[in-house]
Amino acid sequence: MSAPVIPGFAFVEHLGSGGFADVFLYEQQWPRQRVAVKVVRPDVPLTDREKYLFTAEANSMARLADHPYIVSVITAGVTAEGGRPFLVMRYCPPPDLGVRVRSNPMAPVDAVSTGIKLASAIETAHRSGILHRDIKPSNVLVTSYHEPALTDFGIAGHMSEVEGDHDVRISYPWSPPELLDGRSNGSVASDVYSLGATIWHLLVGRSPFSIPSGDNSTRALSARILHAAPPATQRPDVPPALDRLLQQCLAKRPEHRPASALELARALQRIESAAGWARTAVAVEGDRPDSSVSAPEVAEAPEDATAMKPVTVISASGPRRIAAQDPTPASGSDEEDTGGVSGLVWAGVGAVVVALLVGFLVLRGDGRGEDPGVVVPTESQTPSDVVPDVLTEAPTLTGRRTARGVLFEWNAPVRVEPGDSFSYHRDDTDSYGTTTARQLLVRTDEAVCLDVRMTRGADNSPSVSECVS
Numbered sequence: 001m002s003a004p005v006i007p008g009f010a011f012v013e014h015l016g017s018g019g020f021a022d023v024f025l026y027e028q029q030w031p032r033q034r035v036a037v038k039v040v041r042p043d044v045p046l047t048d049r050e051k052y053l054f055t056a057e058a059n060s061m062a063r064l065a066d067h068p069y070i071v072s073v074i075t076a077g078v079t080a081e082g083g084r085p086f087l088v089m090r091y092c093p094p095p096d097l098g099v100r101v102r103s104n105p106m107a108p109v110d111a112v113s114t115g116i117k118l119a120s121a122i123e124t125a126h127r128s129g130i131l132h133r134d135i136k137p138s139n140v141l142v143t144s145y146h147e148p149a150l151t152d153f154g155i156a157g158h159m160s161e162v163e164g165d166h167d168v169r170i171s172y173p174w175s176p177p178e179l180l181d182g183r184s185n186g187s188v189a190s191d192v193y194s195l196g197a198t199i200w201h202l203l204v205g206r207s208p209f210s211i212p213s214g215d216n217s218t219r220a221l222s223a224r225i226l227h228a229a230p231p232a233t234q235r236p237d238v239p240p241a242l243d244r245l246l247q248q249c250l251a252k253r254p255e256h257r258p259a260s261a262l263e264l265a266r267a268l269q270r271i272e273s274a275a276g277w278a279r280t281a282v283a284v285e286g287d288r289p290d291s292s293v294s295a296p297e298v299a300e301a302p303e304d305a306t307a308m309k310p311v312t313v314i315s316a317s318g319p320r321r322i323a324a325q326d327p328t329p330a331s332g333s334d335e336e337d338t339g340g341v342s343g344l345v346w347a348g349v350g351a352v353v354v355a356l357l358v359g360f361l362v363l364r365g366d367g368r369g370e371d372p373g374v375v376v377p378t379e380s381q382t383p384s385d386v387v388p389d390v391l392t393e394a395p396t397l398t399g400r401r402t403a404r405g406v407l408f409e410w411n412a413p414v415r416v417e418p419g420d421s422f423s424y425h426r427d428d429t430d431s432y433g434t435t436t437a438r439q440l441l442v443r444t445d446e447a448v449c450l451d452v453r454m455t456r457g458a459d460n461s462p463s464v465s466e467c468v469s
Contacts, residue, residue: 004039004079006086015094018152020044021054025091028074035074039086046083054085060130060153061089068283069121071141071151092149098137102205108238111202112268113280114140114148115195119265120283121150122191126261127284133186135194136174137201172218173207174198177226177252189254192264196249196257203233208250226252227427229451229463240392242271244460252425253432390414391461395422397452399468405443406468408450412438413461423460425451 003011009026012034016023021038028035044050061073074088097114106114118140125132132153139152170179176193178184200208208231209224210216230250232243245267251257258264265282272279393413399406410422423434426442427449433440434455442448449467453460 004081004084004086006037006077006079009035009037009088017041020050026088028088034091036089036091037086038089039079040084042082042084046085051085054087056153058087060125061087061151063128063130064121064125067121067124069117069148069150070124071149089151090143090149092141092143092151096138097140097142097148098201100142101137101202105205106202108203108235108242109272109275109277111199112242112272112277114202115199116265116268116272116280116282117148118150118195118198119261119268122195123261123265123282123284126188126191131186131188132191132194134171134174135191135198136171137198140198172221172225173210173216175225176254178254180222180225184254187254188260189257192249192257192261193251193254195261195264196246200233200246200250203235203238208246229425229465232462239271239275240462241274242268244391244462245271247463248460256423256432391454391456394462394464395452395454397450397464397466399450399466401468402441405441405445406448407439407441408452408466408468409439410452410464412454414454417456419456421455423453423455427451 003024008029012025021040024037026037058076064070065072072090076087141149143149174194174197176190197208230247395410397410399408421434425432447469451463451465453463
């Protein structure tokens with residue numbers, strides 16, 4: 001495959017192709033470094049829409065370039081031959097994260113840490129008014145330091161403009177129901193859904209609604225995403241709280257998901273704390289200067305300013321004392337000899353004092369007391385929020401046909417407390433609801449299935465299903 005000639009960059013190899021662009025590895029001549037260059041393919045018509053998408057991607061990535069978990073953009077331009085737009089980015093060695101976990105899924109501790117880092121990147125994008133709209137494992141690269149880096153903002157949109165889009169490109173396995181059926185062109189909730197599906201993939205090696213050796217066509221996937229209950233990972237080493245959180249991210253209704261990427265990151269941190277894992281920091285860009293530090297007044301000559309100083313070369317093997325310039329004429333030879341002798345005397349006295357001080361410190365040994373100005377903590381200062389892990393079992397659910405319809409009844413897996421509720425989903429009408437009652441009458445003569453789960457605050461139990469013909 002031929003690569004475009006870009007002044008200042010030497011072609012190395014072809015890395016891959018996407019929906020409308022090729023990605024090449026180039027060697028930047030100055031400063032010398034390897035970079036990934038994304039170039040619009042020659043067979044893609046450069047319509048105004050394509051040009052707009054490419055420009056928007058460059059601008060979005062540039063605004064977020066300094067985030068540690070977003071692939072940074074270096075520069076952009078148009079090739080001299082063919083006028084094909086290109087984007088120069090930091091090079092992350094292949095393969096992407098999706099390929100890496102396909103045959104070797106992540107340990108839960110690593111998947112949670114990666115999820116927090118990606119949530120940090122997405123929250124930062126949202127705070128800048130940018131929706132990604134294509135979060136998926138193949139759009140997460142891995143840096144040379146084994147850190148995740150979100151890329152491909154090609155179909156990103158600004159929050160104030162997305163509803164006016166006439167067409168939206170989507171990746172079906174990772175897209176929420178509201179994008180599939182056209183109710184939305186993208187939102188914070190849709191990005192949260194796609195991030196939850198991505199974390200699920202890191203744990204299992206496939207998308208949540210795909211079936212091994214089954215029908216995973218676009219039509220079949222769409223039907224399951226729209227109608228099937230969010231699945232659990234079925235991994236025994238995954239904490240139940242993590243399974244419930246991911247099922248919450250995959251909720252059919254946007255309002256049932258975590259309200260933001262930051263809320264999802266905090267929930268993942270609480271899972272880390274409950275499991276005793278190392279804490280992963282949330283990296284979200286601040287929008288204000290640190291109020292605890294006041295800006296100093298600018299002096300005419302700051303004491304830490306860098307200044308040029310003439311270098312004086314002294315041709316001698318040992319150090320010499322350099323005296324300040326003195327306009328007074330030099331004294332006679334007798335005075336010079338006296339100064340030299342006194343200098344030696346004082347040097348000897350200084351050596352004796354230092355030796356006595358060192359001896360005192362050595363003899364003092366470990367008996368010295370602590371510096372009264374130093375406070376030594378006696379226990380960890382790390383916050384230790386714990387995820388409520390009460391709703392670990394699903395409710396018990398029964399259903400029977402009566403003269404008035406199908407009556408479903410259920411019992412809570414734990415003692416009901418004020419504020420508890422039950423969420424349900426009917427498969428015949430694809431409708432959702434929430435109730436504090438423990439029964440539901442479905443007036444229908446047709447077969448119907450009901451899914452029920454218990455909710456307590458941000459905690460959800462596993463769901464249970466019952467069908468009545």
